[in-house]
Amino acid sequence: xxxxxPAGPGLRDRFxxxxxxxxxxxxxxxxxxxxxxxxxxxxxxxxLGVSGPALYRYFANRxxxxxxxxxxxxxxxxxxxxxxxRRPPGGLRPLxxxxxxxxxxxxxxxxxxxxxxxxxxxxxxxxxxxxxxxxMRVVVDVVVEVARDFPPVLPAVRDDRLAAQLxxxxxxxxxxxxxxGAGLAATAxxxxxxxxxxxxxxxNFASMGLDPAPLYDADPAGVVAALTA
Amino acid sequence: xxxxxPAGPGLRDRFxxxxxxxxxxxxxxxxxxxxxxxxxxxxxxxxLGVSGPALYRYFANRxxxxxxxxxxxxxxxxxxxxxxxRRPPGGLRPLxxxxxxxxxxxxxxxxxxxxxxxxxxxxxxxxxxxxxxxxMRVVVDVVVEVARDFPPVLPAVRDDRLAAQLxxxxxxxxxxxxxxGAGLAATAxxxxxxxxxxxxxxxNFASMGLDPAPLYDADPAGVVAALTA
DNA sequence: AGCGTAAGTTATACCTTCTAACTAACGAAA
DNA sequence: TTTCGTTAGTTAGAAGGTATAACTTACGCT
Numbered sequence: 033x034x035x036x037x038p039a040g041p042g043l044r045d046r047f048x049x050x051x052x053x054x055x056x057x058x059x060x061x062x063x064x065x066x067x068x069x070x071x072x073x074x075x076x077x078x079x080l081g082v083s084g085p086a087l088y089r090y091f092a093n094r095x096x097x098x099x100x101x102x103x104x105x106x107x108x109x110x111x112x113x114x115x116x117x118r119r120p121p122g123g124l125r126p127l128x129x130x131x132x133x134x135x136x137x138x139x140x141x142x143x144x145x146x147x148x149x150x151x152x153x154x155x156x157x158x159x160x161x162x163x164x165x166x167x168m169r170v171v172v173d174v175v176v177e178v179a180r181d182f183p184p185v186l187p188a189v190r191d192d193r194l195a196a197q198l199x200x201x202x203x204x205x206x207x208x209x210x211x212x213g214a215g216l217a218a219t220a221x222x223x224x225x226x227x228x229x230x231x232x233x234x235x236n237f238a239s240m241g242l243d244p245a246p247l248y249d250a251d252p253a254g255v256v257a258a259l260t261a
Numbered sequence: 262x263x264x265x266x267p268a269g270p271g272l273r274d275r276f277x278x279x280x281x282x283x284x285x286x287x288x289x290x291x292x293x294x295x296x297x298x299x300x301x302x303x304x305x306x307x308x309l310g311v312s313g314p315a316l317y318r319y320f321a322n323r324x325x326x327x328x329x330x331x332x333x334x335x336x337x338x339x340x341x342x343x344x345x346x347r348r349p350p351g352g353l354r355p356l357x358x359x360x361x362x363x364x365x366x367x368x369x370x371x372x373x374x375x376x377x378x379x380x381x382x383x384x385x386x387x388x389x390x391x392x393x394x395x396x397m398r399v400v401v402d403v404v405v406e407v408a409r410d411f412p413p414v415l416p417a418v419r420d421d422r423l424a425a426q427l428x429x430x431x432x433x434x435x436x437x438x439x440x441x442g443a444g445l446a447a448t449a450x451x452x453x454x455x456x457x458x459x460x461x462x463x464x465n466f467a468s469m470g471l472d473p474a475p476l477y478d479a480d481p482a483g484v485v486a487a488l489t490a
Numbered sequence: 491a492g493c494g495t496a497a498g499t500t501a502t503a504c505c506t507t508c509t510a511a512c513t514a515a516c517g518a519a520a
Numbered sequence: 521t522t523t524c525g526t527t528a529g530t531t532a533g534a535a536g537g538t539a540t541a542a543c544t545t546a547c548g549c550t
Contacts, residue, residue, distance in 0.1 A: 084507085250487060
């Protein structure tokens, strides 16, 4: 009789999860060499040893698969940043290093994060914004934490309109204890990092013969200060 | 007899140029709504009233058309920056404004600039790097010009390796009169701008309810200083 | 006036996404 | 244990994409 059946998901569900996972793995491989254009449900199916339309039992369509990959990537990045946050040498530098390291290690996934949803209404847009908030949340947390020990990193928000927007943003996401300066600092930090990382992984520095490493060594607090001046 | 034939390109060549131009126009339209994935030679041909394969007389393949659009975009951006440079209120601010304005006005073209050539060797890579240099050249020129009136904008290049790389880069591109600091400053400026612009046109600020305008108002010289510290 | 080249045509091979209709098999419940 | 619904797979096929091949028309230069 029902001896030690692990009351959780049944066999079927577990198999389903397994197939979905393998599909995503192969999708990432295709993405890595060939970019989003090269991602083909058909080819993945062939690789898994099933026939084309079979995969549509697992993903509604190509876009759906892509969306999941993006969300996974956001979660992964957020986790990487969070881990950097927990580790000893506090401050903003570990965050900077972790952000760059993640992007450089998986440029195809990083690129995915900034594929704007197609113009017009996109059914997946909400889920994507939701996922992106996770990563932003970590950045904000680190900024708040650092600001606790070293208040000057929190820039003054000179622009009133901007202050109001930041406040609304914080309220909307249960960040009521977060000062507007922290939101601004996090945003500035993000823009700086994204600029560097993006140029790096697209090869713009490489094509100039430059190693961008020194550019990441700038003092993050100083950068935030300058960017929000 | 050959009366006033404008010795330039013959009728045939002019027609050819015309068709190519119209093709690109339509391609840009498709790009604007639908992204690169939606660009279809077939559809363009139909729109021009010819049948599919006809366009292959004008563009070797889809990728070839895309590459030309990218190169055009680089030229256009370079021209926009150059115009900003020539206009009265000197300094870096007009450059910043022009960069943002161009990107925001044509986000689909701006995005094109940063589509990394596919992994592995890409036949078009050289032409693209060549075109991108044009835009970079303008930025460098402005920095050099500004530095003439206000030397402190030129950061000291602390890292020796970086200094050597910058020097090689300058030498390779006939920028022998350009101090390494200018190259570094231009790069930093570019990274900053790209970070902001990229997040703006991908809707990351909008999804937070933020108007990024104030972020562009930071003092460019200060930003350069902080980024290259 | 004629001829070579360029520009268009259709046909075709092969890829893609995705729907429809059908079948096999799993697993839970009678 | 046997039944029966759900699920996962199948093939067929529509619609559309890239790109090549082979053929035909017609432009425009000599």
